[in-house]
Amino acid sequence: MSTKSKSIQNKSSDERLRxxxxxxxxxxxxxxxxxGGSILVFIFFGIIAGDTGMxxxxxxxNFLEVSANLGIIxxxxxxxxxxxxxxxxxxxxxxxxxxCIAIPAIYWGWPLWMSILFAFSxxxxxxxxxxxxVVRTGLPSFIVTLAMLFILRGATLAITRLxxxxxxxxxxxxxxxxxxxxxxxxADAFQFVFxxxxxxxxxxxxxxxxxxxxxxxASVIWWIxxxxxxxxxxxKTRYGNWIFASGGDKLGARNVGVPVGRVKISLxxxxxxxxxxxxxVQVLDAGSADTMRGFLKxxxxxxxxxxxxxxxxxxxxxxxxxxxxxxxxxxxSMGIYYTDxxxxxxxxxxxxMMLIAVIFNNYIRRRxxxxx
Amino acid sequence: xxxNLIEFNNISKFFGSVIALKDVTMHIKRGQIMCLLGDNGxxxxxxxxxxxxxxxxxxxxxxxxxxxxxxxxxxxALDMGIATVYQDLALVSLMxxxxxxxxxxxxxxxxxxxxxxxxxxxxxxxxERMGQIGIDVRDPSQAVGTMSGGERQCLAISRAIYFGxxxxxxxxxxxxxxxxxxxxxxxYIVKAAASGLGVIxxxxxVHHAYPVGNSFxxxxxxxxxxxxxxxxxxxxxxxGMMAGGExxxxxxxxxxxxxxxxxx
Numbered sequence: 001m002s003t004k005s006k007s008i009q010n011k012s013s014d015e016r017l018r019x020x021x022x023x024x025x026x027x028x029x030x031x032x033x034x035x036g037g038s039i040l041v042f043i044f045f046g047i048i049a050g051d052t053g054m055x056x057x058x059x060x061x062n063f064l065e066v067s068a069n070l071g072i073i074x075x076x077x078x079x080x081x082x083x084x085x086x087x088x089x090x091x092x093x094x095x096x097x098x099x100c101i102a103i104p105a106i107y108w109g110w111p112l113w114m115s116i117l118f119a120f121s122x123x124x125x126x127x128x129x130x131x132x133x134v135v136r137t138g139l140p141s142f143i144v145t146l147a148m149l150f151i152l153r154g155a156t157l158a159i160t161r162l163x164x165x166x167x168x169x170x171x172x173x174x175x176x177x178x179x180x181x182x183x184x185x186x187a188d189a190f191q192f193v194f195x196x197x198x199x200x201x202x203x204x205x206x207x208x209x210x211x212x213x214x215x216x217x218a219s220v221i222w223w224i225x226x227x228x229x230x231x232x233x234x235x236k237t238r239y240g241n242w243i244f245a246s247g248g249d250k251l252g253a254r255n256v257g258v259p260v261g262r263v264k265i266s267l268x269x270x271x272x273x274x275x276x277x278x279x280x281v282q283v284l285d286a287g288s289a290d291t292m293r294g295f296l297k298x299x300x301x302x303x304x305x306x307x308x309x310x311x312x313x314x315x316x317x318x319x320x321x322x323x324x325x326x327x328x329x330x331x332x333s334m335g336i337y338y339t340d341x342x343x344x345x346x347x348x349x350x351x352x353m354m355l356i357a358v359i360f361n362n363y364i365r366r367r368x369x370x371x372x
Numbered sequence: 373x374x375x376n377l378i379e380f381n382n383i384s385k386f387f388g389s390v391i392a393l394k395d396v397t398m399h400i401k402r403g404q405i406m407c408l409l410g411d412n413g414x415x416x417x418x419x420x421x422x423x424x425x426x427x428x429x430x431x432x433x434x435x436x437x438x439x440x441x442x443x444x445x446x447x448x449a450l451d452m453g454i455a456t457v458y459q460d461l462a463l464v465s466l467m468x469x470x471x472x473x474x475x476x477x478x479x480x481x482x483x484x485x486x487x488x489x490x491x492x493x494x495x496x497x498x499x500e501r502m503g504q505i506g507i508d509v510r511d512p513s514q515a516v517g518t519m520s521g522g523e524r525q526c527l528a529i530s531r532a533i534y535f536g537x538x539x540x541x542x543x544x545x546x547x548x549x550x551x552x553x554x555x556x557x558x559x560y561i562v563k564a565a566a567s568g569l570g571v572i573x574x575x576x577x578v579h580h581a582y583p584v585g586n587s588f589x590x591x592x593x594x595x596x597x598x599x600x601x602x603x604x605x606x607x608x609x610x611x612g613m614m615a616g617g618e619x620x621x622x623x624x625x626x627x628x629x630x631x632x633x634x635x636x
Contacts, residue, residue: 155525236488238478245475248464255462255475256531257447315466368466368515 028368030262030309031321033360039326041331044276049338056211057203066159067330069278070221071323073297074304075230076274078322079080081305082269084247084314085134085141087271090301092152093126094294097279099156112179119276127272131265173287185280188215216293219281230319303350304329307357377402378539378571383432385422392418398589398597400539400570405561407581408574409614410591416574420543425449435537453538461528465517469509472516473498473531501530505560522553526560526592558584569611578614582607590614
């Protein structure tokens with residue numbers, strides 16, 4: 001005991017040793033900005049729109065659902081960005097996946113679950129194509145996936161019009177009910193809690209006595225589950241270390257035996273699969289697929305990831321941060337309807353927020369790497 | 373069997389019509405530091421890459437612990453215990469000391485899909501190893517970017533040793549460092565050799581090489597000018613041999629000539 005305290009004393013008398021406070025450690029976390037931003041946003045809307053119903057059960061579910069949809073793709077985009085690459089084809093992949101579900105189910109008579117599996121296998125294929133192209137050619141992923149953005153969107157439109165003569169494929173709702181796996185993407189969770197809260201009169205009810213918010217949407221569950229999984233992957237597994245290494249220094253990582261190519265390809269598959277999860281949730285909820293679904297979502301996902309602390313240059317960031325980035329996005333995009341502010345200003349807010357985040361992240365990166 | 377850890381006998385390497393290396397012979401013993409000196413373009417890089425398995429030699433043989441060997445890849449060389457620390461160090465400055473130390477070779481715990489990176493054990497090993505070389509890693513989760521150049525160099529060397537290096541090839545480990553930092557790194561290299569490793573130290577700085585080296589191989593225009601034991605070689609002679617001596621004499625004459633013409 002005495003020797004231990006002595007060694008601690010010795011250590012603290014080391015002239016090179018500086019006490020680092022808990023606060024400073026926290027300040028160096030990548031997700032700090034998004035966490036702080038979320039708190040600010042909630043305080044802001046709490047004051048401005050606290051009595052408007054925005055934070056009622058129904059209102060909360062509403063903005064959580066918007067956040068969740070974006071969060072699903074933002075978390076995957078964040079992993080890829082930490083791995084040093086972008087995927088601009090996420091938005092188009094959402095539209096493409098929607099069609100991959102709807103056309104086989106409606107026009108070819110496939111069972112819905114088979115169409116869903118088909119969409120996921122197409123996603124793996126697209127992700128693999130993106131990944132192998134980037135890894136093999138060494139071209140910037142920005143260019144490769146930009147090409148994929150147009151290819152997928154164009155193909156989605158062309159194929160849909162060729163087969164259906166239209167750009168929308170409705171009629172899926174009836175198929176959802178009897179399907180063995182569709183509930184994974186469409187069922188509300190914890191319905192009994194909401195029914196119970198409704199029976200107590202704690203949340204708003206419809207005319208027929210059922211609660212207005214029927215449960216937690218599947219997308220929210222997916223969002224939370226994917227964030228937890230991605231964080232576990234990043235922080236607790238070898239693969240996570242490889243993601244950081246691949247994005248931080250490709251050559252260095254390769255020199256010490258990290259399979260950089262495989263890591264990147266798997267991350268591209270990850271974003272395409274996440275886009276398909278997004279598509280499943282949307283298509284099964286709306287009961288129809290639309291060729292324009294997911295338009296511009298790739299950019300929103302990047303905004304969320306960057307606001308969440310990911311560096312555009314790779315090697316640094318967090319999945320939790322991206323999830324909070326999506327939360328900010330969802331809260332503001334829905335919350336703005338509860339205020340007197342014209343909703344046109346939302347995009348302005350988005351841009352400003354991204355700018356602030358990038359400047360803040362840059363500062364954090366300097367702190368982390370320059371011994372301050 | 374000789375006491376040589378590794379022998380390179382009459383190694384030649386050609387790139388098309390260019391002779392990059394010709395008949396280079398080097399022997400590295402356990403516990404010894406062999407300095408490889410040479411000016412820019414002398415073939416040092418090619419030689420390192422041949423030693424570490426990036427290039428295959430066109431002529432000659434590599435003998436590791438008495439056995440003739442061919443390296444098909446850097447991985448092969450690494451598996452035989454020949455580790456190369458390149459100038460870029462293969463460190464990611466945004467990642468923590470621990471994550472860098474175990475990059476690509478992370479210890480795991482658990483089973484199957486739930487196998488996780490054993491970060492606690494990794495932290496302990498990393499700070500222990502760094503502590504052994506006198507670098508107090510205050511917090512093994514701090515980013516490598518916060519470390520000094522010398523500390524980074526030591527981290528890269530220490531990592532190579534931890535993962536079973538018998539022969540260390542160090543590419544210009546002191547070139548980007550100040551006087552103090554360089555001496556820290558050189559001290560560590562001497563310690564590493566004393567523990568039984570063979571070290572090939574590549575440098576063009578005679579003042580760094582001479583104090584630590586046991587023998588010196590001088591490379592000039594792709595050819596070895598021979599290997600010299602320290603006892604047969606003075607610092608001045610070594611300096612003279614490193615292309616510099618003769619060239620500088622010539623330069624002096626030429627400068628005088630220019631000066632004379634200018635005056636007239």
